[in-house]
Amino acid sequence: MTVTTESALAEAIAGAQGPLRVRGGGTRDIGRPTAGDLLKVAITGVELYEPAALTLVVGAGTPLAEVTTLLAGEGQRLAFEPMDHRVLLGTEGVPTIGGVVAANVSGPRRIQAGAARDHALGMRFVDGAGRVLKNGGRVMKNVTGYDLVKLLAGSWGTLGVITELSLKVQAVPETEATLIVRGLALEQGVSALARALGSPYDVTGAAHLGFDGGTTLVRIEGLQGMVDHRAGALLEDGFAGWERIDAAASAALWADVRDVAPFAGSDRPVWRVSLKPTDAPGFAAALEAAGLSHRGIFDWGGGLAWLELETTAQDAGAATVRAALAAVGGHATLVRGAPEVRSSIDVFQPQSAPVTALTRALKQKFDPRGVLNPGLMGV
Amino acid sequence: MQMPQPDAGVLANKPRIAARLRAALGPRGVIDDPIELRAYECDGLSAYRCPPLCAVLPASTEQVAAVMKICHEEGVPVVPRGAGTSLAGGALPTADAVLLGVARMNRVLETDYDNRFIRVEAGRTNLSVTGAVEQDGFFYAPDPSSQLACAIAGNIAMNSGGAHCLKYGVTTNNLMGVTMVMADGEVVEIGGAHLDAGGLDLLGLVCGSEGQLGVVTEATLRILAKPEGARPVLIGYNSAEVAGACVSDIIKSGILPVAIEYMDRLVIKAADAHVGANYPDCEALLIVEVEGSDAEIDDQLGRIVKIAKRHNPVEIRESGSAAEAARIWQGRKTAFGAMGQINDYMCLDGTIPVSRLPEVLRRIGEMGAEVGLQVGNVFHAGDGNMHPLILYDANKPGDLEKTEALGAEILKLCVAVGGCLTGEHGVGVEKRDIMPSQYAEADLEIQMQVKDVFDPDWGLNPAKVFPLDASAGRRG
Structure with missing residues (x-):
């Protein structure tokens, strides 16, 4: 209806x-x-x-x-x-x-x-x-x-x-620019992003694409003079050798990060993991060590990991992803997965016992008959 | 102000309850002497006072949990208190309540610049959070004007704002996680050093729930790198309409100032008399602040001045130095104190759509005149959060009641033009009974059902937020 x-x-x-x-x-x-x-x-x-x-x-x-x-x-x-x-x-x-x-x-x-x-x-x-x-x-x-x-x-x-x-x-700000560098390993990339985000330049995008040799991106937005000053200051201090991409070309880069476009057109499982940014390299390494090959897009300075998994596991890697995440804290959601997989695992991160109890009780108050998308979030 | 009848059973059991609390917290952690309890009889809304049954000052999350467990078992209401600076009576005790103060819990637990957060105990004051990180170039953004004294616990309970939230948001936009003790003593972790919720956004629900859903004992807060610099410009106009139009044009131009503050003639004069602010003689004064490098500030202020000039200002005063900037801000930052010197006042906190500013200011003046009370206005114009100050004489019988009645009418006007009863102070006891002017019965019922989930016995800060008659059945 x-x-x-x-x-x-x-x-x-x-x-x-x-x-x-x-x-x-x-x-x-x-x-x-x-x-x-x-x-x-x-x-x-x-x-x-x-x-x-x-x-x-x-x-x-x-x-x-x-x-x-x-x-x-x-x-x-x-x-x-x-x-x-x-x-x-x-x-x-x-x-x-x-x-x-x-x-x-x-x-x-x-x-x-x-x-x-x-x-x-x-x-x-x-x-x-x-x-x-x-x-x-x-x-x-x-x-x-x-x-x-x-x-x-x-x-x-x-x-x-x-x-x-x-x-x-x-x-909408007057303009934007992206500083970009290729060839950094994940750990170096996340560390560079942390430096950019810890600068006074009000960075509005900080991402690392962990494949094809690694691409690291930092975005500045604002008045033209402001963007010039801030991008210039970063290039002088710690970001020497990074390339500057302006305006529409910069916007196109971020549209792809936003939409996780590099993982489009396949049916491999994709997980969305929120974690402390500096935990991302160790978390990714733990997945590899557990035999879970993946490609990763690390947005939010590393704090949002999009992982496309190379796996045929029945649970789309859920057990391995969640075990590795438990060591550092955060939450993982299977965003792309076959319906039969999503029917058999916790798609959203299972919560602690007290939070689960609160969630159930809230659901009961807002939807006492359980008619609204029951079970979609797992509880 | 009506408060519920204290529970006679609880009052009779005071010796046993105090003894149990003392056994859990040690002698320093419990205050039950009637004289000492006077220190906790009110918060910043000092017109209402009531000493609690006893006050407890736990030193850890475990001790808070022990207190909650005892109070739950004994059926004693608990009123949480940060630093007691609430202007809405959020920490006003009842005679049968245990007042739970978190002031002893003020440690920094973790500072992480790479991930840009700080974890603190909730009794830590707002300004000392910034104090813990500013030597390394960081700050905590929400800046309520009580920031020297107010605690993070109270900031979270009331979802506090401040002068700079036009750019940086309020507490809920800067809060990443909490450790919270539930009404029955269970400890729950919500959120953490990562972003967003894995399930339902309970953190967003807890923030601003006025200490009615749990007692927050620790908080993970987002910290930001300090901008290179900041500078204000002062603009004077001869009418509220024109000042309002200028604010609209600045916002529409795409420049995002960190603050746009407004003062009217009454407040301008008081600030002048109080600290020699030397403000221009005008009806409406704006202070607009922008951030960045010197060149960036010049660029932005240049654009703002150009907009301001289109509206024929009485005066524009740019700040060329830190000293000049401080002079511009000094009158605004001390405005409440300045008003306090000339009179008793009641400070309101409604928010309105910025497009309705001139009309609402005019109506407030008229409404004051109708009942013979003067109203000054000093507020955050960029986001429409007004702070009308109603001047009255506390020693004159009937004046407080008249002031409260005018205050309620002004807040209802805020709602009528599309705004709300409180922008950053909270409902507390102060606005509890006019909640139905903003929310229908069902809208309040669903909120009370949320409290039912977290606190089924309604033991936590029970006589706040909701109209007393609406919550009567639940409070037992």
Whole structure:
């Protein structure tokens, strides 16, 4: 069923006789496959856009492309740089802004500007009992009551179905530049990224591609003079020999990092691992030592490892990945994997016993009948 | 202000409860002498006072867990307290509550520059977090004006902001993980030195939950490399409308200042009298600060000045040196103290869409005049977080009540124009009973259901955030 209004959505959920598969554009086929009737959220339209207040209020089913086009018309953008999963997953469909927030999808700029959840100022949503609810608002600073917006962001439609979002937007900077070097090993790459991120130059992208000999990238954005000064200062101090790539060519590099484009067009398992950046080299080495060959894209200064595994293991490497990660801490999600694999393993990182208990209890309050994407996140 | 009736059973059991707490914490960790307890009878909202049953000052997460376990078993409410600087009564005790202060827990546990985080005990003050890393060129971004005194524990409870959050965000955007003791004494780790949640974002839920979901004892905080420099420009206008238009144009231009602060005539005069700020004689004063190298600052300030000039300012004062920059900021940073010198005041904290600033400022002036109270305005204009200061005389019978009534009406106005009741101070007891002006019954019910999950007995800071009548059935 496709719903185009909040009241129809509330009615559909309240009247559901069994589980619902809640989707926006259906481009992010991630998590444990769930049964049930398809409930597609197509509540679209711009409620309010105030460029001078950096605020956008929009129906959750509005296509992401419409949002970005609207913002670009005023020289603005979504600062958190959401990934387009169609590239990596080979899915079709039209990504929606509601899907972006429901999955808390962020890109390379997350390290500097924050995640999708940090830019969601408020929302309306329908919970599993069919109650129409709101939380937060449309202003930048708001501590009135509990922050359910953060809780709903990244809950993959398991607690409630977002119908309307207030978002904080950002001005597109005048220009950007990327400093790039080839040939660094992962450990050297992560160390260079740490130096860049520890500099006063407000680096907005820091990634290492760990294949084809290694490529390490550092992005600066801002006014032209600012970018020149900052890139120049880095090139003089510790980044001698790095090449500078400007404007559109720089943007193209980061679109590929954002979309994990180098891993497109295959069905090998891809894991998304969040960890402490300097733990990345040891973690990758531990996987190799355990016989798990892989290619890695290390975004967020090393703190976000995208791993494409060379494995035929029934669990897509889950046991090995999670054992290696347990030694350092963090979380791992199987983003690309065959449905039968995703049905048989924990796609999302298993949580500690107390956190699992809290998660179950929250699910019970928000969705007492268990109709919203039950099991998608594992709990 | 109505508070729940203290539980007579708990009051009667005070000797046993104090003895159990003392056995767990040692003699230094428990205060039950009525005179000494006066130190904990209120926070920054000092109009309301009530000494707690006893106060405990645990020195570790284990001791906090022991306290929570005892209080859970004894059915004693617990009111957590950071440094007691809340302006909303977030740490106001009840007579039957154990006041749990984390002030002794102030150590730095880990500093990691390569991964840009610091892990501290939650009693550490905000400014001393930056103090621990600034010699190495780093800082912790959220900077509430009480930062010299306020604790990270309270910052997390209230999701504190500050003057520089236009660029750097508020506490929740800079918090990576917590160690939290649950109402029954269980210790839970949420988040850590990595980014984002592996499951549900419980960290985002805990931040800003006003000490009602658990007691945060340790925190992992994001630290940032200090920019090369920062400098403000001061711009004076003869009307709020024009100042508001200037703020809009600056934001729309794509420049991201770290702060845009606003002061009105009443506050300008008070600041002048207090520290000789030598501000221009005008209706509305803006302080806009940008960061970067000298050349970058010149570039950005040049663009801002150009925008400002389009609106016919009374005066533009650029800062050529650190000393001049400090002089521009001095009046703003001491504005609250300056207002305190001329009068008692109540500080509000509503947020509004920045486009509604002129209209709301005008209405606030009119509403004050209608009831014979003066209102000064000093606030973060870039993000619409207002701090109307209602001047009153605490010694005049009825003045406080009149002030509170005006305050509530001003906050409802903030909501009516699309804003909210509190931007950075929190709800506490102060705004508890006007929550229904922002949230419908079901919106509050789902929030209370979240508290049910974390604290089924409603033992943690129970009489806060939600209207007393709405939470009555749950508080037992």
